[in-house]
Amino acid sequence: MLSFIGRSVVQKTITLFFVSIVSFLIIHLAPGKPSQVNPLNPKFTPEILERFQKEFHLDKPLYVQYIYFYRDLFTGKTVSWKDNQSVLAKIWGRFLNSLPLFIVGTLITWTLSFPVGIRSAIHRGGIYDQTATFLSYLLISIPGFFFAYVLIIFVVTRFHVPVIGMETFGITNASIAHMIMDRIWHLLLPSVLGATGGIAILSRYVRSQMLEVEGQDYIRTAKAKGLPPDQVHYKHAFRNALLPFVTMFGLILPGLIGGSVIIETIFSWPGMGRMAYEAILARDYPVILTVNFVSAVLVLAGTFVSDLLYLVVDPRIRL
Amino acid sequence: MTPEKEHINTPDYIEAPSAPKHTRMQEFGRMLGQNRLAAIGFFIFLLFFCCAVTGLVLTSGSKPVFDPAMIRLEEKLRPPLSKPNLKALRPDQVPVFNIYLMGTDDLGRDVFARMLQGAWVSLTVGFVAVGISVFIGIFMGGIAGYFGQHHIKTIHILFFLCLMGGTGLILINAVFAGTALLLLCLSTIVFSLSARERSAEEKPSALKALFLGNAVSVDTLIMRIVDIMLCFPSFFLILTVVALLPASIYNIMIVIGLTSWMGTTRFVRAEFLSLREQDFVAAAKALGIGNFRIIFRHIMPNAVAPVLVSATIGIASAILTEAGLSFLGFGVPPPHATWGNILSDGKNFIFDAPWLTFIPGIAILIVVLSFNLFGEGLRDILNPKLRERH
Numbered sequence: 048m049l050s051f052i053g054r055s056v057v058q059k060t061i062t063l064f065f066v067s068i069v070s071f072l073i074i075h076l077a078p079g080k081p082s083q084v085n086p087l088n089p090k091f092t093p094e095i096l097e098r099f100q101k102e103f104h105l106d107k108p109l110y111v112q113y114i115y116f117y118r119d120l121f122t123g124k125t126v127s128w129k130d131n132q133s134v135l136a137k138i139w140g141r142f143l144n145s146l147p148l149f150i151v152g153t154l155i156t157w158t159l160s161f162p163v164g165i166r167s168a169i170h171r172g173g174i175y176d177q178t179a180t181f182l183s184y185l186l187i188s189i190p191g192f193f194f195a196y197v198l199i200i201f202v203v204t205r206f207h208v209p210v211i212g213m214e215t216f217g218i219t220n221a222s223i224a225h226m227i228m229d230r231i232w233h234l235l236l237p238s239v240l241g242a243t244g245g246i247a248i249l250s251r252y253v254r255s256q257m258l259e260v261e262g263q264d265y266i267r268t269a270k271a272k273g274l275p276p277d278q279v280h281y282k283h284a285f286r287n288a289l290l291p292f293v294t295m296f297g298l299i300l301p302g303l304i305g306g307s308v309i310i311e312t313i314f315s316w317p318g319m320g321r322m323a324y325e326a327i328l329a330r331d332y333p334v335i336l337t338v339n340f341v342s343a344v345l346v347l348a349g350t351f352v353s354d355l356l357y358l359v360v361d362p363r364i365r366l
Numbered sequence: 367m368t369p370e371k372e373h374i375n376t377p378d379y380i381e382a383p384s385a386p387k388h389t390r391m392q393e394f395g396r397m398l399g400q401n402r403l404a405a406i407g408f409f410i411f412l413l414f415f416c417c418a419v420t421g422l423v424l425t426s427g428s429k430p431v432f433d434p435a436m437i438r439l440e441e442k443l444r445p446p447l448s449k450p451n452l453k454a455l456r457p458d459q460v461p462v463f464n465i466y467l468m469g470t471d472d473l474g475r476d477v478f479a480r481m482l483q484g485a486w487v488s489l490t491v492g493f494v495a496v497g498i499s500v501f502i503g504i505f506m507g508g509i510a511g512y513f514g515q516h517h518i519k520t521i522h523i524l525f526f527l528c529l530m531g532g533t534g535l536i537l538i539n540a541v542f543a544g545t546a547l548l549l550l551c552l553s554t555i556v557f558s559l560s561a562r563e564r565s566a567e568e569k570p571s572a573l574k575a576l577f578l579g580n581a582v583s584v585d586t587l588i589m590r591i592v593d594i595m596l597c598f599p600s601f602f603l604i605l606t607v608v609a610l611l612p613a614s615i616y617n618i619m620i621v622i623g624l625t626s627w628m629g630t631t632r633f634v635r636a637e638f639l640s641l642r643e644q645d646f647v648a649a650a651k652a653l654g655i656g657n658f659r660i661i662f663r664h665i666m667p668n669a670v671a672p673v674l675v676s677a678t679i680g681i682a683s684a685i686l687t688e689a690g691l692s693f694l695g696f697g698v699p700p701p702h703a704t705w706g707n708i709l710s711d712g713k714n715f716i717f718d719a720p721w722l723t724f725i726p727g728i729a730i731l732i733v734v735l736s737f738n739l740f741g742e743g744l745r746d747i748l749n750p751k752l753r754e755r756h
Contacts, residue, residue, distance in 0.1 A: 066597045077610035188735035190686055192693045193727030309690055327609045343597040
């Protein structure tokens with residue numbers, strides 16, 4: 048157990064190191080320059096350009112820039128080139144905005160896909176199963192931005208509530224209940240959209256897991272000794288089918304920071320994804336690299352947690 | 367009946383070795399017929415393919431039948447199936463069949479012509495991107511699975527690093543340092559050659575053992591590269607690279623392809639690992655067949671099923687990714703119409719001209735859905751557990 052933890056920590060640190068190198072190289076070797084140091088930018092004189100170059104260490108060789116950047120990152124001193132704010136503070140602020148979207152989206156995904164998946168597995172091949180299967184393909188295939196517009200039109204014309212942004216602009220002197228409802232309406236659409244793909248994939252996965260377990264001998268035994276179907280399905284089958292999903296808790300970690308660029312852009316939601324998008328547009332290298340680094344850390348931590356959970360949950364596995 | 371003939375006719379109770387009664391294609395067709403959703407998906411896919419090809423023929427050339435770039439400012443935002451106002455148009459501006467099948471956009475361009483042109487773009491983006499990713503995936507997965515237990519020596523890694531570093535330095539105009547590294551690289555070749563000649567007679571020293579010792583196995587190396595690639599959030603990575611590179615349709619295909627090969631690599635590796643140990647591979651080796659012939663003629667056809675499935679679903683997601691990129695404004699640059707940028711241009715007129723949003727949106731939905739259904743059907747069809755014996 049300890050040796051497994053030690054081994055995977057070392058392995059993941061090495062992976063992280065290479066990720067940091069690759070992302071740094073991709074950003075810096077790509078053609079084009081940040082607008083502050085672009086010689087074609089008419090707003091800046093050569094002297095200002097030189098000052099920026101020096102300030103951002105862009106006059107140094109690449110490996111020195113690399114060392115400077117990650118030294119600044121680990122001491123928490125990285126600043127955005129665009130507005131000179133601390134990158135970590137910026138990311139934290141945006142992260143708090145994305146957090147409700149993530150939580151509501153995950154809750155919707157997990158609470159909906161399990162009942163749907165289990166029911167389709169129990170009534171395999173029936174009309175319910177076929178409808179659920181087709182709907183889940185439909186949800187995977189629909190382009191998110193198109194679905195977003197369809198939903199926006201529907202909600203806005205039907206319920207007459209504003210949905211763009213985090214809250215209605217200038218809503219400060221309304222009653223508490225009104226403000227809460229306003230926040231909920233604004234939260235609902237983007238999180239439903241964020242959950243669509245997840246519901247489709249997870250419910251299919253639940254279905255196939257349940258089907259696999261339902262085919263086992265001990266389920267036949269349970270049925271044969273005359274247990275009520277509900278007890279067979281939920282006590283014998285479902286508990287064993289749950290095993291792989293415990294590990295999926297680790298794998299949802301990266302979703303924390305990814306956010307959805309497209310959905311946050313459509314809904315003008317000031318979250319992580321949109322910040323990353325704006326950073327790419329402005330070629331704000333420190334922000335892009337930091338977001339990338341943090342998300343790589345989360346991916347690695349997620350796989351680590353899921354491995355550990357698997358170890359804890361399934362006593363048959365010995366690493 | 368002559369005695370010879372009786373001799374040739376084998377008695378019924380001995381089962382003669384015979385070829386399968388159905389060819390593979392017949393079998394495939396039969397299974398497809400049973401899986402209704404997959405058959406519908408396949409049919410729509412064929413239809414889409416025909417549309418894209420005819421679209422390419424009809425919208426390209428100097429005098430296309432449907433001109434997707436023809437601007438008619440007098441005929442802005444006409445709804446679908448509306449008749450053109452013949453008085454306001456020059457004769458060459460009148461649309462074919464005297465009707466705007468899918469309406470016009472905010473510049474009076476015929477949406478039907480633009481959709482036709484966009485179909486080809488979506489198709490090529492999907493196929494080329496997935497082609498690249500499948501190629502890399504099979505190559506990497508095949509090497510990891512087949513040559514996995516071979517070890518890479520430290521000196522090879524040094525050689526590779528020198529080569530990459532040297533080329534990189536020359537590319538960013540540090541010619542002197544770059545040339546030095548390349549020369550170092552050459553010297554390692556010479557060193558390793560001379561070392562190989564002499565290694566037979568003398569015992570290797572500690573330093574030499576470090577250089578010529580086994581560092582990592584090929585399998586570990588490739589799977590670590592896959593792990594590294596999986597650490598990047600994929601859409602964000604694609605967005606970053608596409609935003610930094612000059613906008614072009616080829617860049618998008620290449621970038622999508624280069625960021626989506628990891629799944630294929632894992633499948634192919636797993637298949638190769640199990641197939642490598644099978645008897646037919648041992649037989650082929652005993653016959654003295656070369657490694658590459660074994661890989662491509664003997665193992666690959668047996669490992670191709672999961673690759674086909676993931677490629678079909680990969681095309682669907684590549685089309686979605688391209689549409690998403692176009693939507694964010696990083697897609698195929700303007701003179702080309704794609705479904706994604708028709709939709710993203712149309713979103714500004716969503717209440718006045720909903721067809722500009724709904725037509726491309728539903729088209730993308732149907733095509734992606736057909737690929738997904740066909741891919742999932744293919745998974746069932748190619749699954750040997752579900753195949754009946756005849």
